[in-house]
Amino acid sequence: MLLEAVVIEDDAAQRAIFTNALERAGYRVISFSEGKTALAHLIQQPPPHLIVLDLHLPGAGGQEIARTIRADARLDRTYLILATADDRLAETLYEITDWVLLKPISYTQLRDLAMRLKDSVRR
């Protein structure tokens, strides 16, 4: 059974790349273009192995979503990877997340990271 990964990214091209990288790493990927639906999905469905979250989302911002996810005890064992284009923003989020990737995010980098995380469990 494949591990599940959730991608939340409004940019279609990025979303496609992230999805591809994670699939290549051996995940089943479910992607969202905005936060609300993604959060609804996360609440209803069993927690995924990892989440890749873009910080710059329309509507509810990425930081807001990140905090909600981290506040949810069900998602305690889910890795949260943040993607951001803002240098200064990235480092303020280490506290609430596991990895912060600064855009442009290399396809191979994400793939390698995802592969490494596959074999481990958060905490």
Next chain:
Amino acid sequence: MTTRKILAVMHHWLKPVLAALEKIVTPHLTPYTPEWYRGRLTMIAAGTVLLFYFFPELIGHLIVPMDPVSWLEAMLILSGAVVLVLGFLIARQGYVNLAVWLTLGGWTADLFLDLLVGEGMQLGATLQVWLMLGLMIAFLLLSLPEYLGFALLQTGLIWLTAWLRYGDVPGVRIDFEIYLIAVTLLGLGSWLRSWQERKREEVQKALQKQKEYLQKVIDGIQSPFYVVDARNYRIRLANQAAREMGLVEERTTCYALTHRRTEPCSGTEHPCPLQHVRLEREPYATEHIHFRPDGSTYYAEVRGYPLFDETGQVVEMIEYSLDVTERKLAEAEIRKLQRAVEHAASGVIITNAQGVIEYVNPMFEQMTGYSRQEIIGQTPRVLKSGKLSNEFYADLWRTIRQGQVWQGEMINRRKDGSLYWEFQTIAPVLSPEGTITHFIGIKLDISRQKELEQQLIEAKETAEAASAFKTRLLANVSHDMRTPLGAILGYAELLREDAYGEVNDMQRQALDVIAQSAQRLANLISGMLARAELESGRLRLQKRMFAPADLLKALITHRTLAGRKNLTFEEEIDASLPAKLYGDPYWLEQILTNLTDNAIKYTQQGGVWVRLKCVDERHWGIEVQDTGAGIPENRRAEIFQPFVQIEDSAGQRKRGVGLGLSIVRDLVERLGGKLELESTPGAGSTFRVILPIEEPPYAA
């Protein structure tokens, strides 16, 4: 005419004779003194008696046939003559009184012995002449009591002789009344003379006293004061101060001492007040340099006064000199200061204690537009601009009235109404008693500085605004560029990984270039952002507690990059390093990624080791070691310059943005740390960042 000629001839012939005589007679007495005259008179008297009494007597006795009595007489005369010669010689030796007594005594004894035992001498008219001659000599050469003694003796002897030899009284044989009258008259004369002498002595004593008094008075003058002979400039009279200077009476000439000259100062080459006094016959004063006896010099104020004789000729001159060296030096000092004040680039104003202006310098006139004539007598209130509060002036006055110096900037109004800024220092001038007598103000026109300052502030604000805008713009550009870069990078890699069908080698290489370029562009953006923040001075440190291990998470890309180059890539954390540190993790991450970027970029084989180390109790470090080309000693300084890269061994430029190391160094310094480099060309380099372990300002 003829008489004068005869006298001249006589003088001519007599001169050597007189000179020779001069040597013979009374060489032991001071010439022209009363004693000297007495000595000479005594010699004349003795010579006269010898010549006119003894020689005829002696010759008379020697020529006529001798009887025993005559021999006795001859012996008497001879011994009398010897006594007189003795008197003559003694007078010559200067024992005048003894000589007189020998002469008179010897002669008188001879006369009376001759009368008593001899045959030739009779108590008669001839003897009376001789006796009166003796009285005359006694009168001339002896004092009153001596004369009286001699007269009494002679009278007594006459009486005795008359009685012993003839058995009667003198009046029978000589004109005794005449003799007695002569004795009396001569006695009166002698008394008169002695009275006169006493008087003269008294006068002389008084004169001497007066002279001593005068000397005391001039000695009281502490500066050299002396009287100079107008003919030869010899010193006639000098006070104690002058004598101490070597200006001693009769011995020295003033110019020899005070000017070390051999002739009087001419008055043209050197101002000589005496020269002026002598020629112009009026008092004169000048200042010049005098020598002291030890050769040192001093500045003297010299005054000369003429002393006239009854015909109106200048016979003597008084010179009076004051040592004014100190005053001269003080004057020179004052002149110097005055000149400095007059030519100072600052305005100088002096007011009295009430604030009334007494002096302003030319610069003040230039600054304010008021001329000296206009402003003197006014108060500085005329300069008031009305732009400063009353409290400002009250504070100023309070400060300076307390005797303190006030300093500050104020805006004033020129005569033409325009405003100007000045920096003023006001200092009170205190009297020795401590009361304020004047105020001195030094003004510097700072209008231009003020203007520049304003311009500078404006320019700085503009620059800062521009810089802030640039930083903001860069931040926005950075953000907006990263998303499309992500697409470029991601798709290039996707293609390269054959996600959309197999690509050939050529295509793969092209895709590599695209991916690398996108990555480099992203690094360039980071670098530019960092530099912009550093240079705008707006690099804000956002310090907080962070886990050093989190820093290594930023190296995820590098692991991939190193893997692609088949390089070993290892991360290590010292066990002793605290789990949490205080600092700005964003910039630490920038430093770490930059150093690691470089290490991977310049290493072709071997590996890259990233270590977080605990250096000591107060320092921790980031160490990035590689097995790259290394950096030669002579290039180490320049790799920290922006936009400089090290050529590789083949002399080819490595690609890269080159912003990296200079930013790293600046960032490290900004964080209070230092960047060290250890490198062996060919073997590799180690960059070491040493940072302080900081305590958070709040309780953790």
